[in-house]
Amino acid sequence: MRPACWLIITALLFGTAAVAHEAPSDHGCSAPSRPADVEHDRRWQAFLDDVDTYRACISSYMERQQQAAIAHREAARAAADEWNLFVRDELNAPSDFPWPPPETP
DSSP states (O other): OOHHHHHHHHHHHHHHHTOOOOOOOOOOOOOOOOOOTTSOHHHHHHHHHHHHHHHHHHHHHHHHHHHHHHHHHHHHHHHHHHHHHHHHHHSOOOTTOOSSOOOOO
16 A cells, blocks of 8 residues: 555544544523413413524524534535645645545445
């Protein structure tokens, strides 16, 4: 096996082991408690308002997490592009060097 291949395998094995991944934060939203069926209309209206607030909180959290996921994917793609450029320029790998490897069906 060529030295460049060994270098790549070593970098992948040790590089991924050192990556720490931070767990996502809790959404911090509070679900409202449903009032009893015999409660007054004011109590029910307050509950419905709380439902809207809860939905908005969850939706906001979901949007922030989706934006973070997009940023992570873009950072990973940029890192892969940087690695590919390094391999091609510095290790003299062919221009069609398969990284990341093609997905198998």
